[in-house]
Structures are given as structure tokens and as C-alpha cells.
Amino acid sequence: xxxxxxxxxxxxxxxxxxxxxxxxxxxxxxxxxxxxxxxxxxxxxxxxxxxxxxxxxxxxxxxxxxxxxxxxxxxxxxxxxxxxxxxxxxxxxxxxxxxxxxxxxxxxxxxxxxxxxxxxxxxxxxxxxxxxxxxxxxxxxxxxx
Amino acid sequence: xxxxxxxxxxxxxxxxxxxxxxxxxxxxxxxxxxxxxxxxxxxxxxxxxxxxxxxxxxxxxxxxxxxxxxxxxxxxxxxxxxxxxxxxxxxxxxxxxxxxxxxxxxxxxxxxxxxxxxxxxxxxxxxxxxxxxxxxxxxxxxxxxxxxxxxxxxxxxxxxxxxxxxxxxxxxxxxxxxxxxxxxxxxxxxxxxxxxxxxxxxxxxxxxxxxxxxxxxxxxxxxxxxxxxxxxxxxxxxxxxxxxxxxxxxxxxxxxxxxxxxxxxxxxxxxxxxxxxxxxxxxxxxxxxxxxxxxxxxxxxxxx
Ligand SMILES: Nc1nc2c(ncn2[C@@H]2O[C@H](COP(=O)(O)OP(=O)(O)OP(=O)(O)O)[C@@H](O)[C@H]2O)c(=O)[nH]1
Ligand SMILES: [Mg+2]
Numbered sequence: 001x002x003x004x005x006x007x008x009x010x011x012x013x014x015x016x017x018x019x020x021x022x023x024x025x026x027x028x029x030x031x032x033x034x035x036x037x038x039x040x041x042x043x044x045x046x047x048x049x050x051x052x053x054x055x056x057x058x059x060x061x062x063x064x065x066x067x068x069x070x071x072x073x074x075x076x077x078x079x080x081x082x083x084x085x086x087x088x089x090x091x092x093x094x095x096x097x098x099x100x101x102x103x104x105x106x107x108x109x110x111x112x113x114x115x116x117x118x119x120x121x122x123x124x125x126x127x128x129x130x131x132x133x134x135x136x137x138x139x140x141x142x143x144x145x
Numbered sequence: 146x147x148x149x150x151x152x153x154x155x156x157x158x159x160x161x162x163x164x165x166x167x168x169x170x171x172x173x174x175x176x177x178x179x180x181x182x183x184x185x186x187x188x189x190x191x192x193x194x195x196x197x198x199x200x201x202x203x204x205x206x207x208x209x210x211x212x213x214x215x216x217x218x219x220x221x222x223x224x225x226x227x228x229x230x231x232x233x234x235x236x237x238x239x240x241x242x243x244x245x246x247x248x249x250x251x252x253x254x255x256x257x258x259x260x261x262x263x264x265x266x267x268x269x270x271x272x273x274x275x276x277x278x279x280x281x282x283x284x285x286x287x288x289x290x291x292x293x294x295x296x297x298x299x300x301x302x303x304x305x306x307x308x309x310x311x312x313x314x315x316x317x318x319x320x321x322x323x324x325x326x327x328x329x330x331x332x333x334x335x336x337x338x339x340x341x342x343x344x345x346x347x348x349x350x351x352x353x354x355x356x357x358x359x360x361x362x363x364x365x366x367x368x369x370x371x372x373x374x375x376x377x378x379x380x381x382x383x384x385x386x387x388x389x390x391x392x393x394x395x396x397x398x399x400x401x402x403x404x405x406x407x408x409x410x411x412x413x414x415x416x417x418x419x420x421x422x423x424x425x426x427x428x429x430x431x432x433x434x435x436x437x438x439x440x441x442x443x444x445x446x447x448x449x
């Protein structure tokens with residue numbers, strides 16, 4: 001699949017994003033890496049122009065609370081409701097429910113095995129082929145973990 | 146799920162009205178080999194090539210900045226390599242081109258080489274046609290970081306810019322035949338690093354060996370902007386070299402032929418057969434060659 005890996009927010013570390021990108025590349029996916037400090041609007045346009053099926057958002061700074069839902073809304077409003085969104089980084093348990101509700105389908109914390117992101121995408125595409133929508137715009141209650 | 150021709154013509158219709166989303170999907174369809182009925186429009190296609198890490202992307206960022214400030218739109222097709230092991234890729238050219246993200250004036254598409262030879266991807270010519278048909282007539286192609294022998298870009302670009310940098314080989318490299326001979330313009334990047342001066346001397350001395358070679362070698366810094374405006378006026382004043390037609394056609398032919406081979410339905414099974422020694426390379430070529438799927442392109446209309 002074509003996966004955009006983006007890093008919203010202002011912090012300057014992208015090791016986490018690169019670890020995820022490497023796992024995806026080694027799993028046979030095409031990863032488009034955006035670099036640091038992209039705004040929600042920029043991320044939505046990149047996903048659209050690159051015609052990506054998946055968006056991975058890496059965050060460390062606590063930006064997830066506000067930025068991730070804004071990006072999810074932006075995708076829906078731009079006709080990109082089919083895009084599968086996952087998040088990675090330090091996201092406290094208590095914040096996760098809100099992210100799932102905004103359309104994020106998986107959250108990978110710092111300790112997770114890198115291959116679990118591949119398992120997640122496999123499951124997501126199985127669901128897709130079975131006719132169950134998994135994109136950020138679908139109101140399925142499903143999420144991976 | 147293959148798209149029908151009617152789907153691509155609907156996408157084209159919508160993309161031509163300025164719908165970016167449709168353009169994005171149209172490019173995907175074309176990249177995957179979907180036929181489309183696109184007629185060429187006026188375009189100016191710059192190919193940027195050179196070894197890995199010399200600063201092609203950063204330099205392209207500088208070029209588009211210039212056109213952006215003139216109110217022009219630019220499309221970029223940037224190719225990065227696929228892993229020969231997993232088939233996956235890490236496409237990171239746009240990391241060096243933050244200028245592409247600031248507004249709608251740039252359309253940037255990252256492409257995985259899928260191990261296609263020559264530093265480009267199959268169907269890139271058709272992707273350029275689609276872009277220009279949709280009003281993106283100024284196009285920049287960044288090849289995979291390439292060596293002397295990767296010259297397929299000449300088939301698809303009107304103007305080829307070769308980028309090189311300091312500390313990359315010596316005069317012997319410049320003597321060898323290849324892309325250096327057919328580039329329309331040459332830029333030695335990273336002029337902020339002192340050793341770039343000797344790189345430019347090496348190249349200039351090499352070019353002087355051929356009589357009548359009056360190409361300019363530019364010393365530029367994509368980081369601090371030095372030499373960029375001279376480079377841009379050079380690029381904009383060069384007219385495509387008609388003497389290049391033979392090489393271009395040859396490269397088009399090879400590119401098209403290889404893309405047919407690599408997209409052949411038997412390719413995977415033939416590789417298995419080769420692996421277990423049940424056939425020879427010649428057998429594999431013979432079998433695939435006699436059942437090539439030319440799609441809708443046998444009339445030659447879409448072959449570039
Ligand atoms: N000092 C200096 N560094 C530069 C300059 N231009 C680019 N770089 C650096 O060189 C490195 C590679 O730059 P890129 O623009 O990614 O090079 P590229 O040729 O596109 O690389 P590939 O696409 O991987 O082949 C980066 O670390 C850049 O910051 C320059 O003018 N001066
Ligand atoms: Mg590059």
C-alpha cells in the first residue's frame with residue numbers, strides 16, 4: 001500500500017516515525033515520508049496528492065490531543081474518508097478513546113513490536129476486501145488495539 | 146480492481162477542470178499501466194539527475210521557489226529506489242522540498258522505482274502528458290540517484306540537468322562516457338563546501354577536451370542560494386537539442402520494452418522456472434516475447 005508517514009507538531013525528533021517507516025518498507029509497502037513539522041492542512045494535501053491509502057501520524061509532544069482529530073476531520077472534508085489512519089508515539093491510555101472516536105484505527109506505543117503495524121495493515125485490508133470499511137470516514141467501531 | 150478506460154477518461158475530465166484529487170487518482174491509474182486517451186499539450190519538462198545525495202531534491206526546492214514567486218505552477222515527479230528485497234520503498238525526496246507544501250501551486254508526486262532500470266519509472270511519459278493536459282505544463286522529474294550509465298531520463302525530459310557535488314570521484318569519472326555527455330546543463334552543488342571548486346575544475350577541464358562544447362558548468366549552493374538565478378536563466382534559455390532525437394527514441398524504445406517485460410503476466414512464474422533451473426534465460430524471453438500484452442498502445446499513440 002502507499003502509506004504517508006507524517007510528523008505533525010513542533011518537536012524535532014523523528015526517530016519513532018523512521019522506525020515505523022522502516023518496518024513498513026521492509027514489509028513491502030511504499031512509504032512517503034513528509035519530514036518534520038507539517039501542519040494539518042499540509043498533511044491532508046500530501047495524502048491527497050500522493051494518493052495514499054494509509055496515513056501514519058507520529059507524535060511525541062502531546063500534539064495528538066488537538067492535531068490528530070483536526071487532521072482526521074480534514075481528511076473527511078476533503079473526500080478522503082477512505083484513508084486508514086493510525087498513530088504512533090507516546091499517547092497516554094486516557095487519550096486513546098478520543099482518538100479512536102475521531103477515526104484513528106490503531107495506536108502504537110513506544111514498546112510495540114514494529115511488525116505489529118504490518119499485522120494491522122493486513123487486518124485492515126482483509127476487512128476492506130470483505131466489504132467492511134475501515135477508513136477515517138467510516139463509522140465502524142473497529143480499531144486494532 | 147482494474148479501472149476501465151471510461152473511468153480514466155472521467156478522471157481526466159474532472160482533473161482538467163482543476164480537481165486535484167482526480168488528478169492524483171489519474172496519475173495512480175497511469176502509473177499502474179491503465180490506458181488513457183490523453184493528447185499532449187504544451188509542456189516544459191526538466192529532468193534532474195545525478196548521484197545519490199548530491200542535492201538534487203534540495204536544488205529542485207530552490208528552482209520551484211523561483212517559479213512560485215513568479216506565480217507559476219510546477220509539478221514534480223520524484224523517483225526513489227524500491228528495495229530489491231522487500232519491494233517496499235522509503236520515498237523521502239519531499240522531505241528536502243518543504244516549498245512544495247506551502248500552497249497549492251506545487252503538485253508533488255513521489256514514485257517508487259520498483260527496480261525499473263534507468264532511474265525512472267515505466268509510464269512516466271504518460272504521467273507527464275496527463276499533468277500537462279491538466280494545466281501543469283512545467284514539470285520537474287527527479288531521477289533515482291544515478292550513475293553515468295543511467296540515461297533514460299533523456300527520453301522523457303526536454304532539458305536534462307546533471308547535478309554533481311564535491312568529493313565525488315576525480316577527473317577519470319568525468320572522462321567516462323555517459324550522462325555527462327548528454328546533459329544540457331551541469332551544476333556542481335554544495336559550493337559552500339570548499340572542495341567543490343576542484344570538482345568544477347575537473348568537469349570544466351573534461352568538457353574543454355571536446356571542441357565546441359560550450360555548455361555552462363554552474364557552481365551553486367542549494368543551501369545558501371548562491372548561483373541559483375544564473376542556473377535558472379541558463380535552464381530557461383536552452384532549447385531541446387534536436388541532435389538528441391536518435392538517443393531519445395532509443396531510450397524510449399528500451400524503456401517501453403522493459404516495462405512490457407516487467408509487467409508481463411508470466412514474469413513471476415518465469416523467475417521461478419529460472420530459479421529451479423527448468424528453463425534458460427533465452428527460453429523465458431522467448432516465451433514472454435511471443436505473448437506480449439501491448440494493451441491499447443499497439444497503435445503507437447501513447448508510446449511516450
Ligand atoms: N553543504 C551543502 N549541503 C547540501 C547542499 N544541497 C544539499 N545538501 C545536503 O545534501 C544532503 C542530500 O541532499 P538531497 O537534496 O536529499 O540530495 P539528493 O541528490 O536529492 O539525494 P537522493 O534523492 O537520495 O539521491 C542533505 O543532507 C542536504 O541537506 C548544499 O548546497 N550545500
Ligand atoms: Mg532526492
